Amino acid sequence: SHGRPEPSPAAKDAAPDHRTLGLQQELFITSIYSPGSPIFLPNGTRIFNRLVDFLRKQYIHYGFQEVITPTIYKKALWATSGHLENYAEDMYTVTSTSPSRAEVSEAGEEAEYGLKPMNCPGHCLIFASQNRSYRDLPIRYADFSPLHRNEVSGALSGLTRVRRFHQDDGHIFCRPSQIEDEIRKTLDFIRLTYKVFGLGPYRLALSTRPAQFMGAAEDWDQAEDALRRALDEGGKEWSINAGDGAFYGPKIDVILTDSDGKEHQTGTIQLDFQLPKRFNLEYAAPAPALERKGETTTDAALLAQYGPVQPVLIHRAVLGSAERLMALLIEHYNGKWPLWLHPRQAIVLTLNDTEPVVQWANHARDVLRGVSPGSPESVPAAPTGLAVDLDDSARGLGVKAREAARKGYGLVVVVGKNDVEAGQVTVNATALAPSDASAEELKKLKRMTMKPEELR
């Protein structure tokens, strides 16, 4: 129904599974010692780091500032944030292993810590650590910290049902008058990101005020109106889940349809009227009574009066759980990664193990990596970030090429005597061919000669 044919039953059986592909491509493993905490192998780590890199570049554009925040906080913080009351089921408690190192609270008991399931309280502490003015807002913090939530062990699976995960977490502290603009920008960020990854289609769902809610109905109405306007402006399909918002604010969910037609909730934008109150957050603004309602004035007398106003907090994640998004990407690409995300971008193979061939192969690898050969003293001038392996073993080219194909390398670069003499390499790029490539195009991609520099 989204412009794709329904998969046939046979195709459904063969639907890619990120757990199988994760093993095959050596992306991640799991361990009985850390159920629900996947271990990312070098290949999976490369993909993970490229997702983070991609987001960091966007953060420059969208005005997010990254912060690094603690993993454990005293329970007093989780009491302030309301997590102890509402979220204890899913949390882990941290205590001293040795009683002699236990910290004692004022009540004479051990001061326990909570392992963080979310970053929001930490970001509220940062906001509260300085006096803030209306001129400083919006303030947008981003955080890639690992988070822990205690899922029951029976439910754990691969990268989709985990206990330890990373969100591309962000918190926007803004003036009431800035809500609409911030939502609009976030929707834009989401559209850009899913387009770059080729994921989708997705739809947006607005969850509105529930029967039990916190704050003034008037504030809710205003905020929901701002969300609606931003959604309309975004031009994307959206729907309403009436009364389905959290008690502390309305939200927009990103619901992604995968190639099997299955829906997954990924990104989210959640307004929060409560946490800023719990943490007593405020900023100074002129005409505070109007400011609170998101209104402005030109009345000089009103503008001369400054007062404290509570900022609006927007929790937002574009990818959602990086782990779950990786699972979706693994299945989406089904092992055929685009070059920029490819965990095994290139391998250089030698036709024989004579010295000139091995030397030229090493040189080709250095050029591809952007490493200055033979100068360990200097910082590599311009590392390309490409993951390039080298197989200069004495084994036959056939064996090495089959192994490279089995491992799914994007580019297979072969170096023989003729290549050394011509100052070139021979490249097989068929693994990167689009699925609708013609036989002629494939033939061309199978054997290209070029200078190593031209490959970057």
Add this chain to the structure above:
Amino acid sequence: SHGRPEPSPAAKDAAPDHRTLGLQQELFITSIYSPGSPIFLPNGTRIFNRLVDFLRKQYIHYGFQEVITPTIYKKALWATSGHLENYAEDMYTVTSTSPSRAEVSEAGEEAEYGLKPMNCPGHCLIFASQNRSYRDLPIRYADFSPLHRNEVSGALSGLTRVRRFHQDDGHIFCRPSQIEDEIRKTLDFIRLTYKVFGLGPYRLALSTRPAQFMGAAEDWDQAEDALRRALDEGGKEWSINAGDGAFYGPKIDVILTDSDGKEHQTGTIQLDFQLPKRFNLEYAAPAPALERKGETTTDAALLAQYGPVQPVLIHRAVLGSAERLMALLIEHYNGKWPLWLHPRQAIVLTLNDTEPVVQWANHARDVLRGVSPGSPESVPAAPTGLAVDLDDSARGLGVKAREAARKGYGLVVVVGKNDVEAGQVTVNATALAPSDASAEELKKLKRMTMKPEELR
């Protein structure tokens, strides 16, 4: 005694303190809710991320592969690794906050977790997850995970005595015959890194076999000889702490002298004969009896016999604790960061708030950041990674310039009507001047005109 004059008593009083500078430059804060877990503000996070970036670039050259590993492991793992026996004092225990979610062990008790103080056991799990051949070695894993160690609360201070920290942690699994080469490369990596940061001088200290030790004395002798040869080759001053090695292997410490003449242990290279045994690690090699001794043969009959051999494990950190190294760097630069590490690289100030001036100032910032202005649809083509702020408020230039100077911006870029017309900006770079710059040089740096592109 290291070529620097002894600081006078007055200078000593004024010695930079990273805690004061950290507040002044808005690098990090601490919280009563997370004693010993510093919170990195955006400025501190920028420096932290640049340290990680720098290391990642070197990892390409030095053959390290980054992995992402769990934060909590079941206590059974810490029993295997020996941490429960030898390190429990410093560890934290993790349990379910809600009893209903507790996992029950075979003995009917709650299966507890340990919050990791080190990455080594996780890296051993990765090594053990596949069959390894002598051809695969050395295998080098790198990890930037947060680590937790339970320091007593009275000892906590700034970034130097903490409970949560990040090591630039690495583990090398190698053949006995590869020890010397790996140590040599690691010493080279250390030399390069401290040179780039301008830190030092440092000395190297080799700690040798203690009275109580594990393994065969012969293996110790061989390993210590390899370390000595690598140290000699490195050409750096080094000394011996006889009998001061850990019971599981000899080590080399990097001992850095700061500008006050105070010594700090930063990097470390630790051989380990024990952990590979505890985790039953092995790789397949021909002539295993010789392989174990680090010897080779050309005897075809011996080479035809494959058998399992225990790899040598080398723990190594170049910076050591990233937090402590940041403290050293903060005090070393005393707020005057080199541009590449500068948390506030540039700010663009407007001379007035007319539209052409504000527009040109925004354009200049976009150019400096490498962001394509006005095209949110496209991925920024070539983000420079520069941290660039903009003050286009209606306040006077004097006020804005003084604020920028107080905040310590590296480059102060001013845009006025004349600049718009000439397609240029006016740059003050005196904050980046070397401490021995002449009055004439300073005057030149104070007022340079150029195109925005020339600033990148």
